[in-house]
Amino acid sequence: MSQVLDTPPPTQAPADDLKALAARHGLTVSGARPSLPEYIRQLWARRHFITAFATAKLTAQYSQAKLGQVWQVMTPLLNAAVYYFIFGVLLGTKRGVPDYVPFLVTGVFVWTFTQSSIQVGTRAISGNLGLVRALHFPRAALPISFCLQQLQQLLFSMAALVVILLCFGVPVSASWLLVIPALVLQFTFNAGMAMIMARMGAKTPDIAQLMPFILRTWMYVSGVMWSIDKLTAKDHLPHLVTVALETNPAAVYIDLMRFALIDSFHAKQLPPHVWAAATGWALLAGIGGFIYFWKAEETYGRG
Amino acid sequence: MAEHNEHTQLNGDPEGYGRTAYTTPAAPADRIPTVVADSVDIVYRVNGTGAGRGSATAALNRILRREQTEKAAGVRRVHAVKKVSFIAYKGEAIGLIGTNGSGKSTLLKAVAGLLPVESGHIYTNGQPSLLGVNAALMNDLTGERNVYLGGLAMGMSREQVKERYQDIVDFSGINEKGDFITLPMRTYSSGMAARLRFSIAAAKDHDVLLIDEALATGDRRFQVRSEDRIRELREKAGTVFLVSHNNKSIRDTCERTLWLERGELRMDGPTEEVMKEYEAFTGDKSDKTGKKPAQKKAA
Structure with a gap:
């Protein structure tokens, strides 16, 4: 027993020597945050992981349901049906809005894309701690991957939307191609928001409890089931409120999609400078969110 | 044994081997360090301890009054690892032993960069x-x-994953009793899931691999296979750390062992010597082949 040291070994190397030794052999501090260019490079190297993870999550989503993948299309349609019943029939917001059903369904689908991206983003880190603690990869892969899953989900919904549009007599037109840039911009915005929420959700899990309320409020002011331009046309609103309603990113992306798809939704119904606003929001959220997320990279999954 | 002799020579003190720190600052140039721990302290902060601190008002109080001292805010500090220093070299397999709650898992997490250190550095x-x-x-x-996803997340390319897929499945032995690999993982038994996890992680050649009780869940056949794989990883110039309560597993795989007790590095030396002391300490004369329950997070 006398050989056993009760205290740490007394002949420890002085701190400077160990540091110098580590430096000499090119060892780095464990768990340190990589530089931004290095981080982007690592993330790019994991692009196959991001897409494979999104696809796997999407297909696993309804794997326990009897109807399986049918729910990919059923869920958004049922959502739209509920909103139609409440807002279209009971509250009568459809008065004065031409092609109300396509108008509503487009709004619901586009809004759902942003809403669910933010929701899954909030739990992207806190809900996947096992994965985060087991394997090393740039953590931004998780929120981005979850947004990609939501985008795939939206594409399913869009297929259903096209059928609805054709059923309600909306003609196919060249403006449908505008869907692509609109979706690219919205995806960038959503990914940025998801990364911001992922960092906040990782530090304060309580955020996840709060998000449904914030998102519902946001939905009601975004003109998902009513027409913003009808409201702003009446001039009893303060200017500030009008500007806020029109530059709201969710409203911008929803109106862009309506403009692209529905022939009776005219350019004059769009908020002013709509493409500039859509691009601005995408860049602001995308770049800002990415940097904000990267700043805390070394803290994810700790404790 | 050749390796053992080499160590002894390098230490330049065959007699005092194990009594002094195993790591010497004057390590010769031909031994390449892979992990350097420089007087590492790790402290856990636990919220919601103390009388009444779990209540809603206490939680609000904690959020609103950030600046107050930790003690007043109901935060308890747990000093899990105290002033631990060691150097691990390429090709070493190092066992980590100690009674439950002695800080073994905590130390591994810090080496992996998953826990921040309070003071000191880990390179x-x-x-x-x-x-x-x-x-x-x-x-x-x-x-x-x-x-597939595990491989991609570890940074393997799609081709590499495809190439090694069969090896991983064969190694895990998941398909030995039928086609289980195409079932969701929630249907697996805990042993099967642990085996698959180990197989995925071991498919890549890691520079430093930290294994925390992962072998304890597999059956004997799988344990033998994993020990072989650990040896193989070491030969490919990697360093392996192994936490286990199975003394035989440590003896079979590691030639060097660190003994942590109450967060302090109590002994660092060849496995046989450290094990002898450890077994005397725990009052266990015979080799333990049975498994203890999974070690809890040191707190």
């Missing part, structure tokens, strides 16, 4: 990978998907 060669019993993969996905 590593590349990014160490931690493999523990709690490392959950995606339960709603099939084993097949998990292999």
Whole structure:
């Protein structure tokens, strides 16, 4: 027993020597945050992981349901049906809005894309701690991957939307191609928001409890089931409120999609400078969110 | 044994071997360090301790009054690892032993970069990978998907994953009793899931691999296979850390052992010597082949 040291070994190397030794052999501090260019490079190297993870999550989503993948299309349609019943029939917001059903369904689908991206983003880190603690990869892969899953989900919904549009007599037109840039911009915005929420959700899990309320409020002011331009046309609103309603990113992306798809939704119904606003929001959220997320990279999954 | 002799020579003190720190600052140039721990302290902060601190008002109080001292805010500090220093070299397999709650898992997490250190530094060669019993993969996905995604997440290319897929499945032995790899992981037994996790993580050649009790869940046949794989990883110039309560497993795989007790590094030396002291300390004369329950997080 006398050989056993009760205290740490007394002949420890002085701190400077160990540091110098580590430096000499090119060892780095464990768990340190990589530089931004290095981080982007690592993330790019994991692009196959991001897409494979999104696809796997999407297909696993309804794997326990009897109807399986049918729910990919059923869920958004049922959502739209509920909103139609409440807002279209009971509250009568459809008065004065031409092609109300396509108008509503487009709004619901586009809004759902942003809403669910933010929701899954909030739990992207806190809900996947096992994965985060087991394997090393740039953590931004998780929120981005979850947004990609939501985008795939939206594409399913869009297929259903096209059928609805054709059923309600909306003609196919060249403006449908505008869907692509609109979706690219919205995806960038959503990914940025998801990364911001992922960092906040990782530090304060309580955020996840709060998000449904914030998102519902946001939905009601975004003109998902009513027409913003009808409201702003009446001039009893303060200017500030009008500007806020029109530059709201969710409203911008929803109106862009309506403009692209529905022939009776005219350019004059769009908020002013709509493409500039859509691009601005995408860049602001995308770049800002990415940097904000990267700043805390070394803290994810700790404790 | 050749390796053992080499160590002894390098230490230049065959007699005092094990009594002094095993790591010497004057390590010769031909031994390349992969992990350097420089007087590492790790402190856990636990919220919601103390009388009445779990209540809603206390939680609000904690949020609103950030500036107050930790003690007043009901935060308890747990000093889990105290002033631990060591150097691990390429090609070494190092066992970590100690009674439950002595800080073994905590130390591994810090080496993996998953826990911040309070003071001191941990330097590593590349990014160490931690493999523990709690490392959950995606339960709603099939084993097949998990292999694929795990490989991609570790930074393997799609071709590499395809190439090694069969090896990983064969190694895990999941398909020995039928086609289980195409079932969701939630249907696996805990042993099967642990085996698959280990197989995925071991498929890549890690510079530093940290294994926390991961072998304890597998059956004997799988344990033998994993020990072989650990040896193989070492030969490919990697460093392996192994936490286990199975003394035989440590003896079979590691030639060097660190003994942590109450967060302090109590002994560092050749496995046989450290084990002898440890067994005297725990009052266990015979080799333990049985398993203890999974070690809890040191707190």
